[in-house]
Amino acid sequence: MLYRIGHKRDVYSCGCKFHKRALQEVYAGLMILDEEYGYERNWEEEGGYAMIAETAEDVEAIKVYIDIEKHPPEWVTTISHTGITSALFILNNEFTIIVYMPKEILPQSLLSELED
DSSP states (O other), X not given: OOEEEOSGGGSTTSOXXXXXXXXXXXXXXXXXXXXXXXTTOOHHHHOOEEEEOOSXXXXXXXXXXXXXXXXXXXXXXXXXXXXXXXXEEEEETTEEEEEEEEXXXXXXXXXXXXXX
């Protein structure tokens, strides 16, 4: 299932089956987005949210929101000891999305950007 999460308060109740350490990173990322974009923002329209993909089908669903094959991320990194990657996409000055997914389903376009 593809999860779209707009605020840090929703991370642990979203139902995602990621490792606790990975969810802590999602929380930390959303904490920054909440601080930068505001806690009361309409994140679906104004940006500043996270997406969590658990399956290859979820990766395909992400493409409704981001053309991950053509839009380069600012960075792609692995969350220590989890097998989960995170990628930051800045779609314009006011619209940021952080995408989290297992490394084994990471598309080639993102795998080539993975920081060591």
